Amino acid sequence: MVSGHMLVAFTFLALASFVLASDPSPLQDFCVAIDEPKDAVFVNGKFCKDPMLAKADDFFLKGLNIPGNTSNQVGSMVTPANVVQIPGLNTLGISLVRIDYAPYGLNAPHTHPRATEILQVVKGSLYVGFVTSNPENRLITKVLYEGDAFVFPVGLIHFQFNIGKTPAVAFAALSSQNPGVITIGNAVFGSNPPISDDVLAKAFQVGKKFIDRLQAQFWMDTN
Numbered sequence: 001m002v003s004g005h006m007l008v009a010f011t012f013l014a015l016a017s018f019v020l021a022s023d024p025s026p027l028q029d030f031c032v033a034i035d036e037p038k039d040a041v042f043v044n045g046k047f048c049k050d051p052m053l054a055k056a057d058d059f060f061l062k063g064l065n066i067p068g069n070t071s072n073q074v075g076s077m078v079t080p081a082n083v084v085q086i087p088g089l090n091t092l093g094i095s096l097v098r099i100d101y102a103p104y105g106l107n108a109p110h111t112h113p114r115a116t117e118i119l120q121v122v123k124g125s126l127y128v129g130f131v132t133s134n135p136e137n138r139l140i141t142k143v144l145y146e147g148d149a150f151v152f153p154v155g156l157i158h159f160q161f162n163i164g165k166t167p168a169v170a171f172a173a174l175s176s177q178n179p180g181v182i183t184i185g186n187a188v189f190g191s192n193p194p195i196s197d198d199v200l201a202k203a204f205q206v207g208k209k210f211i212d213r214l215q216a217q218f219w220m221d222t223n
Contacts, residue, residue: 032058033083033090048090059088068100070167075105076160083177095177099170101126101162108183109159115179117152117172119160121145124168130158157184189214 031048049058061081068077082095089095095115099107101124119128121144129141130152143163144150152158154175162168188195189211197211204211 028091030054030059030088031091033087049087054088059086061086064096064098064171067167067169068098070100070102070105074108075102075162076100076107078107082174082179089177092177093175095174095179097172097174099160099172101160101168101170103162103165103167105162105168107160108185109157110181110183111155111157112152112174112176112179112181113155115174115176116154117158117174117179118149119144119152119170119172120149121147121168121170124162124164124166126168126170127161127163128152128159130156132156189217 028051030051032051032054034047034049064079064081066079068079070077077100079098079100080095081097083089099119101107123146125146126144127141128144128150129139132138132140133156142148142150160170188200194215197208197215200211200215201208
């Protein structure tokens with residue numbers, strides 16, 4: 001059942017992401033990323049393979065039909081398809097993720113500093129939302145069902161929560177080959193080295209012992 005929806009999701013998300021693309025436009029057909037700098041050109045943070053040596057596998061990734069392991073504290077798993085997994089995405093300004101949610105699983109509040117995201121639900125139902133920037137900090141939310149899509153503007157904190165009693169699946173396209181992700185809880189309470197508890201206690205208007213307890217937690221990054 002999911003596989004039928006996946007084809008529709010891929011087509012929809014790919015077309016939408018090209019419209020939303022924010023990475024610099026390439027000046028060549030493609031620039032397949034490689035780790036070996038010999039006889040290569042450095043573009044968008046990656047060395048480019050000689051175009052004459054490009055092959056189909058440079059533009060290919062399999063396995064997005066396989067559910068991610070949601071047996072973790074937040075009950076979700078993000079499977080990326082960006083320039084790391086598909087070298088041919090280098091300079092093309094697009095990437096994709098599959099997100100699996102256990103019942104009541106959460107893709108915790110996070111941001112993508114370099115990309116707008118458009119997400120489509122292919123199985124289950126999700127409560128999703130984002131928060132606008134200061135000073136309004138307005139929460140904009142929606143409950144999504146199979147076939148529904150929702151946009152998260154670049155850089156804004158957003159989340160998805162499975163409100164169903166069964167697993168859920170979504171695919172999302174992002175307008176960058178490498179959108180980046182900052183999970184709020186991880187960044188604030190799980191930084192390395194830790195942010196001073198004096199700073200966080202003042203920022204959140206709570207006691208330092210409470211901050212110390214939060215910093216002692218294991219912060220799970222599913223993105």
